[in-house]
Amino acid sequence: MKKSPIVFTLCTLATVPMVLLTLSIRENKAEQKTIESVPPIKELESRSSEWGKYYPRQYDTYLQTRKSDKIDDVLKEDPALVVLWAGYGFSKDYNKPRGHYYALEDNINTLRTGAPTDGKTGPMPTACWTCKSPDVPRLIKRDGENEFFTGKWSKYGAEMMNSIGCADCHDSTTMKLTLTRDYLKRALDAEGSLKVADVTHQDMRTLVCAQCHSEYYFKKTDWEDKGEKKTAMVVTFPWKNGLSADAMEAYYDGIEFVDWTHQMSKTPMLKAQHPGYEMFVTGVHAKNGLACADCHMPYMREGGVKYSSHNVGSPLDNIGNTCLNCHTGTEKEFRETIEKKLARKDELAQIATDVLAKAHLEAAKAWELGATNEEMKPALTDIRHGQWRWDYAVASHGGFFHAPEETLRVLGTAISKGQDARVKLRTVLAKYNAADYVAPDFSTKEKAQQIIGLPYDKLVEEKKTFLNTLRKEWDKQGEAKGLYDPATRKDMVFKTSYSE
Numbered sequence: 001m002k003k004s005p006i007v008f009t010l011c012t013l014a015t016v017p018m019v020l021l022t023l024s025i026r027e028n029k030a031e032q033k034t035i036e037s038v039p040p041i042k043e044l045e046s047r048s049s050e051w052g053k054y055y056p057r058q059y060d061t062y063l064q065t066r067k068s069d070k071i072d073d074v075l076k077e078d079p080a081l082v083v084l085w086a087g088y089g090f091s092k093d094y095n096k097p098r099g100h101y102y103a104l105e106d107n108i109n110t111l112r113t114g115a116p117t118d119g120k121t122g123p124m125p126t127a128c129w130t131c132k133s134p135d136v137p138r139l140i141k142r143d144g145e146n147e148f149f150t151g152k153w154s155k156y157g158a159e160m161m162n163s164i165g166c167a168d169c170h171d172s173t174t175m176k177l178t179l180t181r182d183y184l185k186r187a188l189d190a191e192g193s194l195k196v197a198d199v200t201h202q203d204m205r206t207l208v209c210a211q212c213h214s215e216y217y218f219k220k221t222d223w224e225d226k227g228e229k230k231t232a233m234v235v236t237f238p239w240k241n242g243l244s245a246d247a248m249e250a251y252y253d254g255i256e257f258v259d260w261t262h263q264m265s266k267t268p269m270l271k272a273q274h275p276g277y278e279m280f281v282t283g284v285h286a287k288n289g290l291a292c293a294d295c296h297m298p299y300m301r302e303g304g305v306k307y308s309s310h311n312v313g314s315p316l317d318n319i320g321n322t323c324l325n326c327h328t329g330t331e332k333e334f335r336e337t338i339e340k341k342l343a344r345k346d347e348l349a350q351i352a353t354d355v356l357a358k359a360h361l362e363a364a365k366a367w368e369l370g371a372t373n374e375e376m377k378p379a380l381t382d383i384r385h386g387q388w389r390w391d392y393a394v395a396s397h398g399g400f401f402h403a404p405e406e407t408l409r410v411l412g413t414a415i416s417k418g419q420d421a422r423v424k425l426r427t428v429l430a431k432y433n434a435a436d437y438v439a440p441d442f443s444t445k446e447k448a449q450q451i452i453g454l455p456y457d458k459l460v461e462e463k464k465t466f467l468n469t470l471r472k473e474w475d476k477q478g479e480a481k482g483l484y485d486p487a488t489r490k491d492m493v494f495k496t497s498y499s500e
C-alpha cells in the first residue's frame with residue numbers, strides 16, 4: 001500500500017506538539033526543581049538582600065516593616081516612668097517599638113546605649129545587640145558564645161550592619177525555621193513544659209519570635225580563654241520556676257538578682273524586658289493552638305502563589321487576612337474590641353505608675369530624714385515586686401490583647417503592692433514628723449528628669465558626637481568587610497525622641 005503523502009504530513013505535524021509538550025514538561029520540571037531546591041545562600045548570611053534574590057515576595061514584604069517608622073516617646077506620654085527608672089538607662093530614653101527594619105538603628109540611636117569613644121567604652125555590654133541583628137548568630141558561630149557575651153557593646157559596632165533579617169529565623173541550608181539563639185533552647189528545657197525535642201512546626205512559628213520577644217537577664221558567667229580569665233554577661237531567660245510574673249519574681253528573689261539600685265528609693269530593682277511570649281501563652285489564642293505568625297505573618301495570595309507576609313507588624317492593618325479567617329464580624333467591630341482592651345490596660349497601668357513613682361519619692365524622703373535599713377526594707381520589697389509586676393504587664397507588648405485577663409491580674413497585684421509600700425512608708429514618715437509629706441510634681445518628662453537630676457542635654461550632645469564620629473567609622477569598616485547592605489538603610493530618615 002502506498003502511503004498517502006497527506007497522511008504522512010499530518011502524522012509528522014501531529015508529532016510536533018507532542019515533542020514541544022515533552023520539551024516543555026522537561027523545562028517545567030527544571031524550573032520546578034529550581035523552585036524546590038535550596039538556593040546557594042551562604043550559611044548565616046546576614047544580608048537579607050542576598051536571600052531576597054531567591055525569595056522576592058518574602059523579601060519585599062519584609063522591607064515593608066520600614067513603613068512603621070513613628071517615634072512614640074513613652075517617657076513623654078507617662079513621665080512617672082522617669083521616676084520609676086531613676087538611675088537606670090530607661091529614664092534617659094524609651095520609645096514604643098517600631099518595625100523590624102529599624103531595630104538596629106534604634107538600638108544605636110537610643111540614649112540608653114550611650115556614647116562610646118572606642119571599642120572598650122560605653123555603659124552597655126555586648127548582650128544589647130542580641131535581639132537586633134542576624135549578625136549576632138554569625139558572630140556567636142565565629143567567636144563562640146562566651147566571647148560574644150564578653151566586653152562592651154561598642155566591641156561589635158563595626159560588625160553589626162544588618163537589622164533583624166532572614167538569618168534570624170531561617171536555616172539557609174534547608175530554609176526551615178530555626179532557633180539561632182541557644183539561650184532559648186536552654187530555657188525551654190529548664191522550664192520543661194515544652195521540651196526542645198518535642199517542638200512541632202506550629203510551635204516554631206511562635207518560637208522564632210520568642211527568641212527576642214521574651215524576658216531575659218544578663219547572667220554573670222566566669223570563663224577562661226586560653227588561660228586568660230574573662231567574665232561574660234550571658235543572655236538568660238529566668239524560666240526555671242515557670243513563665244508567670246510570680247514565678248519569675250520568685251526566681252529572681254531566689255538568686256537575689258538586682259538589675260540596678262534605684263537612685264532615689266535605694267530599692268534593689270528588677271527591670272522587666274519584654275515577656276511577650278510568656279504572656280501570650282496564657283491567652284485564649286495560644287490555648288487554641290495559634291502561633292504568632294498566624295496573626296502577624298498571614299498567608300497572602302498573588303497570581304496563584306501562596307506565601308507568608310513578612311511585614312511583621314500590627315494585625316489590624318490586615319484584619320481581613322487574620323482575624324476574619326476564623327471570626328465573623330466587621331473590621332470596625334474588631335478595631336473597637338481591641339481599643340477597649342487597650343483602654344482597660346492603660347487605665348490600670350496609669351494608676352500603677354502613679355502609685356509606684358510616689359512610693360519611690362516618699363522612700364527617698366524617708367531616707368533623707370534618717371530612716372534605717374530595717375525600717376525601710378519591708379516597703380522596698382513591696383516596691384521591687386510592684387514595679388516588676390507593672391513592668392511585666394506593660395512590657396509584654398500586645399499583652400493587653402494576647403492575654404487580657406492575665407495582663408489585668410498582674411497590673412492589679414502591682415497596684416496593690418505599690419499601695420502596701422505607701423502605707424508602710426507613711427508610718428516611717430510619721431515617725432520622722434513628715435506624715436504630711438507630698439511628693440514633688442512629676443507631670444512632664446522635663447520635670448521628672450529634673451527631679452532625678454538627669455543631665456539630659458549633656459547626654460544628647462555626647463550621643464550626637466558619637467553618631468558623627470565612631471558610628472561613621474563603624475559603618476566604613478563594616479562596608480570594607482563586605483557586611484554592609486545598602487538596602488537596609490535605603491531612604492532611612494534619622495528619627496529619635498531627641499532630634500525634633
Ligand code: HEC
Nearest residue numbers: 068097098099102103106131132168208209212292296313
Ligand atoms: C532577632 C530578634 C527578633 C525576632 C526574631 C522577632 N522580633 Fe519582633 N521586634 C524585635 C525588636 C528589637 C523590635 C523593636 C524594633 C524597634 O523598635 O526598632 C520588634 C518589634 C516587633 C513588633 C512591633 C512592630 C511595629 O511596627 O510596631 C511586632 C508586632 C513584632 N516585633 C512581632 C514579632 C513577631 C510576630 C515575630 C516572629 C514572627 C518577631 N517579632 C520576631 C525583635 C525581634
Ligand code: HEC
Nearest residue numbers: 048051052055058059062165166168169205208293307308
Ligand atoms: C522573624 C522571623 C522570620 C524572619 C526574619 C524571616 N522569616 Fe521567613 N518565615 C517565617 C515564618 C514564621 C514563616 C512561616 C513558615 C511556615 O509556616 O512554614 C516563614 C516562611 C518563609 C518561607 C516559606 C514560604 C512562605 O512564604 O511561607 C520563605 C521562602 C521565607 N520565609 C523566606 C524568608 C526570607 C527571604 C527572609 C528575609 C527577607 C525571611 N524569610 C525572614 C519567619 C521569618
Ligand code: HEC
Nearest residue numbers: 209213276277280285290291292295314315316397398401
Ligand atoms: C490572635 C492574633 C495574635 C496572635 C496569635 C499574636 N498576636 Fe501579637 N498582636 C495582636 C494584636 C491584635 C495586637 C495589637 C495591635 C495593635 O494594637 O495595633 C498585637 C500586638 C503585638 C505587639 C505590639 C506591637 C506594638 O507596636 O506595640 C507585639 C510585639 C506582638 N503582638 C508580638 C506577638 C508575638 C511575639 C506573638 C506570639 C508569641 C503574638 N504577637 C501573637 C494579635 C496577635
Ligand code: HEC
Nearest residue numbers: 284285288290294295315322323324325326327334337404
Ligand atoms: C486561627 C483562628 C483565629 C484567628 C486568626 C484569630 N482568632 Fe480570635 N479566637 C480564636 C479562637 C479559637 C478563640 C477562642 C474561642 C472560644 O474559646 O470560644 C478566639 C477568641 C477571641 C476573642 C475572645 C477572647 C478574648 O481574648 O477576649 C477575641 C476578642 C478574639 N478572638 C479576637 C481576635 C482578633 C482581633 C483577631 C485578629 C487580630 C483574632 N481573634 C484572630 C481563633 C482565632
